Amino acid sequence: MLKDKWIPILLLVLLGLLQHRLWFGKNSMVDYNELKHEVHRQSLQNANLAQRNALLEADIDDLKIGLEAIEERARNELGLIKKDETFYRILPADQ
Structure with a gap:
């Protein structure tokens, strides 16, 4: 009688060991879920940083364009020049 039951018992023990490893061992479902949540948190943080x-890039572009516009306006309207720079203004001929 015991001879007939040892194979199913052995298979059940092996199944139990495999299930234990799947749920509680290294690289288990618990580890998978933790890593999945960590990836989600990191992707949210990356989106916020992006x-x-x-x-910041838009602010930099605004500052660059703004400074160039201010400098051009100062040159044309006020006749300002930079240090060690020669400025030539060509006026149209009177008709």
Whole structure:
């Protein structure tokens, strides 16, 4: 009688060991879920940083364009020049 039951018992023990490793061992489902949540948190943080970088780039572009516009306006309207620079203004001939 015991001879007939040892194979199913052995298979159940092996199944139990494999299930234990799947649920509680190294690289288990618990580890998988923790890593999945960590990846989600990191992707949210990356999205926030990308948005911040886009805003900073827009500010930099505005400052660059703004400074160039201010400098051009000062040159044309006020006749300002930089140090060690020669400025030539060509006036149209009177008709």
